[in-house]
Amino acid sequence: PSEGPLSGRRVVVTAGGTREPLDPVRYLGNRSSGKQGLALAEAALAAGAQVHLIAGVMDVPAPAAQDRLTVETVETAEELHAAVESAAAAADLLLMAAAVADFRPADYAEAKIKKTDDGTDPVIHLQRNPDILATTVRRRAERGTGPTVIVGFAAETGDAENDPLDLAQAKLLRKGCELLVLNRVGRNLVFGQDDTEIHILASFGVQGLLGDADPVHVVGTKQEAAQAVVDRAAQ
Numbered sequence: 006p007s008e009g010p011l012s013g014r015r016v017v018v019t020a021g022g023t024r025e026p027l028d029p030v031r032y033l034g035n036r037s038s039g040k041q042g043l044a045l046a047e048a049a050l051a052a053g054a055q056v057h058l059i060a061g062v063m064d065v066p067a068p069a070a071q072d073r074l075t076v077e078t079v080e081t082a083e084e085l086h087a088a089v090e091s092a093a094a095a096a097d098l099l100l101m102a103a104a105v106a107d108f109r110p111a112d113y114a115e116a117k118i119k120k121t122d123d124g125t126d127p128v129i130h131l132q133r134n135p136d137i138l139a140t141t142v143r144r145r146a147e148r149g150t151g152p153t154v155i156v157g158f159a160a161e162t163g164d165a166e167n168d169p170l171d172l173a174q175a176k177l178l179r180k181g182c183e184l185l186v187l188n189r190v191g192r193n194l195v196f197g198q199d200d201t202e203i204h205i206l207a208s209f210g211v212q213g214l215l216g217d218a219d220p221v222h223v224v225g226t227k228q229e230a231a232q233a234v235v236d237r238a239a240q
């Protein structure tokens with residue numbers, strides 16, 4: 006048996022981005038590299054957990070399965086949703102680091118979409134994807150079973166009116182998870198980089214249990230950030 010704060014615990018980690026097909030050659034994607042999710046899986050393994058990694062599209066190769074690690078690859082948000090749903094039931098901790106597309110093309114074209122002869126611009130209709138995180142929190146409440154700790158991630162740029170921490174606080178409430186990891190993002194910040202800056206916010210109930218209300222702030226490598234998230238979740 007492994008040793009560590011998560012020994013004997015089952016951890017599900019989602020990593021990378023989703024890819025939403027438009028036609029056989031095109032898709033809508035995002036800039037998620039998968040590095041943070043991979044670092045989380047590694048930190049959970051090092052903490053002694055049994056880890057199931059659900060890997061979307063990543064810049065870094067998905068690791069091979071090993072002792073205490075199983076890996077499943079998915080492409081679309083719907084595939085990710087199905088994978089999370091079946092893995093979450095038996096999990097103690099869900100780390101939802103994947104960048105899930107909020108929208109998918111409403112219609113998949115079976116044949117490659119062609120340029121029109123009359124020069125008109127094509128229109129892509131988008132349809133909302135399910136919010137996997139919020140759904141998992143809701144299912145847990147309905148069934149009375151599911152991960153004890155669910156951790157959401159938020160990539161916020163902030164703007165003139167909104168402090169990213171306030172946006173993250175609102176998201177934590179909206180999603181209903183125990184912890185929310187805020188990533189301040191920008192075009193050349195965080196995505197694909199090795200370093201990051203995060204704040205780990207706890208829900209009101211968890212703040213009471215932990216006895217401290219201040220978000221944990223980490224500036225460092227994605228490995229260091231992952232370690233802080235796993236430590237906080239283990240607490």
Ligand code: C5P
Nearest residue numbers: 101102103105134135136137138157158
């Ligand atoms: O609402 P927003 O996309 O910023 O929330 C980010 C968090 O919600 C992440 O943990 C992400 O994995 C999760 N999410 C999800 N399903 C979606 C969109 C986001 O689970 N459709």
